[in-house]
Amino acid sequence: MMKKQALILFTISLICSSILKAQDFHYSQFYAAPLFLNPALTGSTELTRVGANYRKQWPGLGHDFNSYSAYFDHYSYDLRSGFGIAINSFRESNFNISTTDFSMFYAYNLRLSESMNFRMGTQLGLVRRNAALDNIIFGDQIDLFSRSINQNTIDNLPDFDPYTYLDISFGGLLTGNSFWLGVSTHHINRPSLSFYPSQDFGYLPMKWSVHGGYTLPLGSNGYWGSTYDNQVSLLVNYKNQAPFKQLDLGTQAIYKGVISGVSYRGIPGVRNMPNQDSIIFLLGLALDSGVKIGYSYDFMISNIGIQTRGAHEISIRHQFLMGNAKSRNQRSRILKCFDYMM
Numbered sequence: 001m002m003k004k005q006a007l008i009l010f011t012i013s014l015i016c017s018s019i020l021k022a023q024d025f026h027y028s029q030f031y032a033a034p035l036f037l038n039p040a041l042t043g044s045t046e047l048t049r050v051g052a053n054y055r056k057q058w059p060g061l062g063h064d065f066n067s068y069s070a071y072f073d074h075y076s077y078d079l080r081s082g083f084g085i086a087i088n089s090f091r092e093s094n095f096n097i098s099t100t101d102f103s104m105f106y107a108y109n110l111r112l113s114e115s116m117n118f119r120m121g122t123q124l125g126l127v128r129r130n131a132a133l134d135n136i137i138f139g140d141q142i143d144l145f146s147r148s149i150n151q152n153t154i155d156n157l158p159d160f161d162p163y164t165y166l167d168i169s170f171g172g173l174l175t176g177n178s179f180w181l182g183v184s185t186h187h188i189n190r191p192s193l194s195f196y197p198s199q200d201f202g203y204l205p206m207k208w209s210v211h212g213g214y215t216l217p218l219g220s221n222g223y224w225g226s227t228y229d230n231q232v233s234l235l236v237n238y239k240n241q242a243p244f245k246q247l248d249l250g251t252q253a254i255y256k257g258v259i260s261g262v263s264y265r266g267i268p269g270v271r272n273m274p275n276q277d278s279i280i281f282l283l284g285l286a287l288d289s290g291v292k293i294g295y296s297y298d299f300m301i302s303n304i305g306i307q308t309r310g311a312h313e314i315s316i317r318h319q320f321l322m323g324n325a326k327s328r329n330q331r332s333r334i335l336k337c338f339d340y341m342m
Helices: 002-020 327-333 336-340
Strands: 048-057 065-076 081-092 097-111 117-130 163-175 179-186 207-219 230-241 244-255 258-266 276-286 291-300 311-320
Touching: 097 163, 244 276, 258 291
Parallel strands: none
Antiparallel strands: 048 065, 048 311, 065 081, 081 097, 097 117, 117 163, 163 179, 179 207, 207 230, 230 244, 244 258, 258 276, 276 291, 291 311
């Protein structure tokens, strides 16, 4: 019972922090959700790209957290611009707290040299938020002495309706033949998250992120659209949103179409708490057709423990050249570092 009670208290605190602080959901394969990571990544492959992501977090709790994303982007050589759309959805299964957004993306490519580019991107989204808090447990319902939960409470939740808000984000991206470095800022308009319009609190805090990668070639066998087949990539992503901080460090290797990787997630800056969170293992395939599929598992090393059963994540992406492949030598201009990212 004490374990169950601790789990209830943990879930309550987690949901309350989600309502009040509203930390964004995340993907361990952050590089495989490019438009979600940074609007400036729109059109960054200089190809047409379509992809989807799914994350199931903490299934061991009984009521888990599910995230879905689908995106499409295309690069126009004539306009030196990338255009994209994306749909993201997050749902917590116990209280049915859900957030769904539809976003449009635009990024302009400023060519600095033959091998270096700087992209500036923006995102404009409409977000729909809903919840069903019938199962919420208040503090006065928990009886620590009898280790039970009372049915009655002095706290009452007024009725509320789903609502929609505008969300605006920006990003920048510097790329070369073997590296990329990006900065993004999300929710710059700080939309209100309160279910009660008359109450002036509960704003979504801004989130900023610094991320990048470096690719080391290991050999060449002449795959479509790339000089190198076998590569190792080093990846990093640091993000901050109000009191929440997260650092992802990872490495990814591709050998004859097989992708593997291992990453570490830490939570720096949290006082009186261990800052380690998870070790992430990745396995995937890169097909000659331009399709890439990846599966990753988060093995938790934090105090939350193995009983959460970590997190499962799947990503799939297809990138292809739309139009005449011989036109303006487009094949030779594909960014190799993005060709091999999941």
